[in-house]
Amino acid sequence: xxxxxxxxxxxxxxxxxxxxxxxxxxxxxxxxxxxxxxxxxxxxxxxxxxxxxxxxxxxxxxxxxxxxxxxxxxxxxxxxxxxxxxxxxxxxxxxxxxxxxxxxxxxxxxxxxxxxxxxxxxxxxxxxxxxxxxxxxxxxxxxxxxxxxxxxxxxxxxxxxxxxxxxxxxxxxxxxxxxxxxxxxxxxxxxxxxxxxxxxxxxxxxxxxxxxxxxxxxxxxxxxxxxxxxxxxxxxxxxxxxxxxxxxxxxxxxxxxxxxxxxxxxxxxxxxxxxxxxxxxxxxxxxxxxxxxxxxxxxxxxxxxxxxxxxxxxxxxxxxxxxxxxxxxxxxxxxxxxxxxxxxxxxxxxxxxxxxxxxxxxxxxxxxxxxx
Amino acid sequence: xxxxxxxxxxxxxxxxxxxxxxxxxxxxxxxxxxxxxxxxxxxxxxxxxxxxxxxxxxxxxxxxxxxxxxxxxxxxxxxxxxxxxxxxxxxxxxxxxxxxxxxxxxxxxxxxxxxxxxxxxxxxxxxxxxxxxxxxxxxxxxxxxxxxxxxxxxxxxxxxxxxxxxxxxxxxxxxxxxxxxxxxxxxxxxxxxxxxxxxxxxxxxxxxxxxxxxxxxxxxxxxxxxxxxxxxxxxxxxxxxxxxxxxxxxxxxxxxxxxxxxxxxxxxxxxxxxxxxxxxxxxxxxxxxxxxxxxxxxxx
Numbered sequence: 001x002x003x004x005x006x007x008x009x010x011x012x013x014x015x016x017x018x019x020x021x022x023x024x025x026x027x028x029x030x031x032x033x034x035x036x037x038x039x040x041x042x043x044x045x046x047x048x049x050x051x052x053x054x055x056x057x058x059x060x061x062x063x064x065x066x067x068x069x070x071x072x073x074x075x076x077x078x079x080x081x082x083x084x085x086x087x088x089x090x091x092x093x094x095x096x097x098x099x100x101x102x103x104x105x106x107x108x109x110x111x112x113x114x115x116x117x118x119x120x121x122x123x124x125x126x127x128x129x130x131x132x133x134x135x136x137x138x139x140x141x142x143x144x145x146x147x148x149x150x151x152x153x154x155x156x157x158x159x160x161x162x163x164x165x166x167x168x169x170x171x172x173x174x175x176x177x178x179x180x181x182x183x184x185x186x187x188x189x190x191x192x193x194x195x196x197x198x199x200x201x202x203x204x205x206x207x208x209x210x211x212x213x214x215x216x217x218x219x220x221x222x223x224x225x226x227x228x229x230x231x232x233x234x235x236x237x238x239x240x241x242x243x244x245x246x247x248x249x250x251x252x253x254x255x256x257x258x259x260x261x262x263x264x265x266x267x268x269x270x271x272x273x274x275x276x277x278x279x280x281x282x283x284x285x286x287x288x289x290x291x292x293x294x295x296x297x298x299x300x301x302x303x304x305x306x307x308x309x310x311x312x313x314x315x316x317x318x319x320x321x322x323x324x325x326x327x328x329x330x331x332x333x334x335x336x337x338x339x340x341x342x343x344x345x346x347x348x349x350x351x352x353x354x355x356x357x358x359x360x361x362x363x364x365x366x367x368x369x370x371x372x
Numbered sequence: 373x374x375x376x377x378x379x380x381x382x383x384x385x386x387x388x389x390x391x392x393x394x395x396x397x398x399x400x401x402x403x404x405x406x407x408x409x410x411x412x413x414x415x416x417x418x419x420x421x422x423x424x425x426x427x428x429x430x431x432x433x434x435x436x437x438x439x440x441x442x443x444x445x446x447x448x449x450x451x452x453x454x455x456x457x458x459x460x461x462x463x464x465x466x467x468x469x470x471x472x473x474x475x476x477x478x479x480x481x482x483x484x485x486x487x488x489x490x491x492x493x494x495x496x497x498x499x500x501x502x503x504x505x506x507x508x509x510x511x512x513x514x515x516x517x518x519x520x521x522x523x524x525x526x527x528x529x530x531x532x533x534x535x536x537x538x539x540x541x542x543x544x545x546x547x548x549x550x551x552x553x554x555x556x557x558x559x560x561x562x563x564x565x566x567x568x569x570x571x572x573x574x575x576x577x578x579x580x581x582x583x584x585x586x587x588x589x590x591x592x593x594x595x596x597x598x599x600x601x602x603x604x605x606x607x608x609x610x611x612x613x614x615x616x617x618x619x620x621x622x623x624x625x626x627x628x629x630x631x632x633x634x635x636x637x638x639x640x641x642x643x644x645x646x647x648x649x650x651x652x653x654x655x656x657x658x659x660x661x662x663x664x665x666x667x668x669x670x671x672x
Contacts, residue, residue, distance in 0.1 A: 001588055002577035002672050007664035008591070010613030015630035017664025022657075039633040040641075053641055055633045057660030062645045062652040069653055081658040088654040092635075096642070096652070103646040105639070162635050204639075206646035239643045245636045279640055 015056065022054065025079055036278040043068070049284055060088050094163060097368075104368060105163045106203030114156045115197055118149075125198025126191060127357075129170040130350035134188060136173065137226040142183035150181040153189050160196065163204055165236065165246040166360045167192065169347050172232075172248040176225070201368045202360075210240025212285050214276055216293045217337070218269035219344035220251075220261040231255050233265030234347025237276060242364030245276060248347040257312045262300040267319040269293055270332050290330040294337040296345075301334045377404055382436045383416050386429035399431070403438045547595045554595055554610070563610035564593065571612065574662045577672070588671040589624065590615040614672055624670050 007014040026033065031041040031052065039054040048065035050072055059076075063069055076082050088096045097104040115121050157171045170192045177185040214237055221232040230251050237245040249268070255261040273291045281287060295301060303313055303320075304327045313320065326332045345351055346359040377383070384399040392398070402416035402425055413428040419438060554560035571577070582588060591614050600606040619625050645652050657663070 001580060001582040003580040004577050004614075004666055004670045004672060006574055006576040007661050007666055008571075008576065008614040008672070009611055009661050010591075010616045011589075011625070011661075011666075011670065012616045012619050012628050013625040013666065013668065014616075014661040014664055016628050017666055018661050019630040019664075021664050037634065037637050038631040040637055051641060051644075053633045053638060055638075056630075057657040058654065059657065060638070060641070060652060060654045062641065062650045064648055064650055066651075069651070073653070073655065076655065076657075080660075080663060083656045083658060085654040085656055088652040091638070091654060098652060103642050103652070105642060206643045208647060208649055210647060212644070212647060239640070240647060242643055244639045244643050276636070276640065279637060283640070283644060285644075 018056070019054075026052070029075065032282070034279060034282040036275055036282075040279065040282065042282060042284070043072075044284070051283060055092065058091060060091060093159070102205050102207035104203050104205050106201075106368065107160055107163050108200055108203075111160060111196055111200050114160070115193065117156070118153055118193060120190070120193045120197060123190075123194045123197050126194045127198065128350075128353050129167055129192045129195040130173065130188065131191065132350045132352050134173075134350055135226060136177060136185060136188060138177060138180065139227070140182045140184045145181050145183060145186045147178065147181055150186065150189065151178050153193070154178055157189075157192060157196075161246075164196075164202070164365070165204075165243050165363045166199075166202070166346060166356075166365055167196070168246055168248045169232075169234070169349070170195075172250070176250065199367075202365050203368055204242060204364050205366050205368075206242050206364070207240065210242075212239060212280070213288075214239055214244075214273060214280070214291055216269050216273050216291060216332075217342060217344035218262075218266045218293050218295050219342050219348050220258070220265035221348035222255070222258045222261045224349070225250055229254055231261035231264070232348045233261075233268055234344040235265065235269040235272060236343045236347060236363065237272065238343070238364075241362070243343075245272065246347060246363075247272070256315070258297065259299045259303060259312055260316055262295065262297040263303065263313075263316055263323065264319055266293060266295055266300060266304070266334065267323045270323055270326050273332055274326075290333040293332050293334050294342070295334050296337055296339045296342045298336055301336055304334050375407075377414070377432050378434045379404060379406065380437055382433045382438060383414065383430040384433070385416055385418075385425055385427045386431075401438075402430075404430075404432065547597055549595075551593045554593065559608045560595055560610060563595070563608045564612075567610045567612055570659055570662065574659075576662055580671075582671055586669075586671055587618075589618050591672050614670075619670075623668075625668055 004011075007017040011017075023033070023038075026041045029043070031043045034040040034042065041052040041054070043050045043052075045065075045068065048063065048068055050061060050063035050065070050068040052059060052061040052072070061069060061072060073084060077084075087098055090096070093107060093110045095104075095106050095108060097106070112121075115123075154171065154175045157167065158175065161168050161171055170188070174185060174189050174192065217236045217238070219234045221234075223229040224232050230253070233247070233249050233251055235245075235247045236243055247268075251261065251264050253264070255264060270293060273293065277287055277291060304323050323332075327334065339345065340355075343359055343362045346356065346363070351359065381404050383402050383404045385402050386399050387397065400418060402418045405415045405417050405424070407413070408415045408426045411426060413426050414430050416425045416427065416430065417423070418425055419440075548554040548557070548560065554564070591612055594611045594613055596609045596611070598606045598609050642652065644650075
């Protein structure tokens with residue numbers, strides 16, 4: 001009989017044991033762990049910085065000093081048995097291309113495999129994922145389709161949204177009908193796959209320069225869901241001119257007015273802003289002023305500053321106070337932007353093709369072949 | 373001793389509610405074979421559909437035995453009489469069961485007029501019922517080979533055997549599912565040696581006597597052929613894994629949560645690296661989980 005001193009694969013506590021081990025190692029080497037993201041470690045020596053991010057046994061690291069990167073690699077080699085993969089190229093199915101123009105992240109191989117898996121390799125590409133005006137309901141007429149396959153497609157598409165913010169709304173829309181998918185839901189899903197097929201080469205490109213400030217866009221779509229009349233919130237977070245985080249979510253409560261829907265969306269957006277800023281602060285980016293949240297609803301902005309519109313807002317309780325506090329404490333500031341410039345629009349509704357392509361570019365999604 | 377019954381006697385096995393509808397028979401007559409080796413139940417044989425049944429819910433008629441003679445008679449186109457006897461045997465006064473009327477014999481049966489004339493005792497109602505038994509589509513439906521198959525000499529069991537052989541040939545290049553199948557193959561033996569060496573080098577375990585009252589966790593081998601980017605075989609990998617499903621909370625493990633990086637963070641990192649034109653590197657820890665130190669006492 002053997003008594004285990006260290007973990008074996010398959011043990012329930014093995015991942016935790018490994019995390020404790022590597023965390024202890026980072027602590028020993030005087031790394032600073034981020035309190036809002038426990039897998040992010042930072043080390044600073046004389047103005048030089050080394051940033052390490054951990055995904056179970058995959059480690060990515062970067063920094064402004066080549067020397068520190070080399071030192072880190074060498075000390076890891078002494079402590080553990082490692083494979084040096086050199087420059088980051090392939091991480092969790094995401095291809096990373098580091099070139100002179102900047103850093104591309106894309107999932108081209110994953111996309112091709114996914115299309116082959118669902119027999120969509122030969123489909124005709126289209127230019128937008130959702131036809132404007134598409135209205136889906138749980139009780140749509142039409143024949144039922146295979147729910148298992150539908151779920152598989154939705155799951156695969158969700159992972160694709162890691163590098164494709166332009167798909168986010170469509171995927172979040174179809175994922176609401178996974179329980180009893182009908183022919184109309186399947187047709188919508190197939191259109192997304194056809195759009196994916198046409199835009200395999202479209203990916204986010206992070207470029208040099210630009211501001212290191214976060215700009216957040218928040219938008220909502222009032223009572224869009226036909227079944228329970230809940231609204232959709234959308235948010236996009238941009239550093240420089242490239243999206244780093246995005247969300248599209250059906251709100252968990254029914255709102256009575258567009259102001260309330262917008263308010264709920266903005267409050268959720270502010271929460272994410274705070275979290276992102278804590279990470280940026282940890283990475284050494286000082287916050288000079290309140291984070292700007294751009295919003296295309298003037299009433300919401302007014303409401304966050306003053307107690308106006310009593311008739312429509314008297315019942316908004318928790319979110320109301322939360323967002324007001326953040327605005328009063330200068331953590332965030334709400335600013336107006338026109339609907340044309342509202343990037344988060346792409347997260348809440350099926351926009352017209354022209355506008356869709358414009359917003360997509362504002363997200364930082366570009367055609368790789370045209371750049372490099 | 374009280375459970376002993378006479379070998380070969382008739383037992384009426386209860387059919388559970390889920391397997392029958394309101395008007396179906398509540399039991400089926402079978403022949404007692406003995407007691408089951410696995411469970412606390414009787415083992416019985418149902419000659420009509422050639423099945424062995426394990427059941428606890430049996431009512432025995434120890435003074436009766438299966439009337440083989442009648443069953444044979446049934447097949448010899450003398451159904452009416454055979455059925456009559458069967459009824460006597462098993463269920464007095466109940467309509468004849470489907471099991472007692474194999475479809476075969478029903479198909480070979482002479483016209484109705486002949487039947488009724490040969491046996492005037494049967495009333496016309498039950499006669500009608502027994503002539504259309506498959507219409508109800510019950511579980512005992514007899515599978516008839518297609519008509520064109522009668523022209524050929526077929527042997528289904530051989531065909532099945534060939535099929536499984538073929539399947540084995542196709543699977544040859546795939547990964548073996550168990551140690552027994554892998555340990556004869558040198559490439560997997562090497563892989564297993566490498567894994568054992570890694571475990572020993574890590575001082576993962578020590579040989580001890582098992583303390584009393586502790587259940588060890590089992591281990592098994594997982595074999596995987598690793599392919600490289602172009603789909604070529606890169607290496608054969610064997611991994612010794614513990615059967616984590618046997619672990620119990622509070623005894624073998626307590627906390628299991630481990631954080632992983634959020635993809636938002638990874639993108640922030642990449643955006644910053646791009647802005648500062650920093651290079652991003654990646655490395656991978658081999659057999660990472662073998663490094664983790666256990667707080668709990670676990671035996672394998």
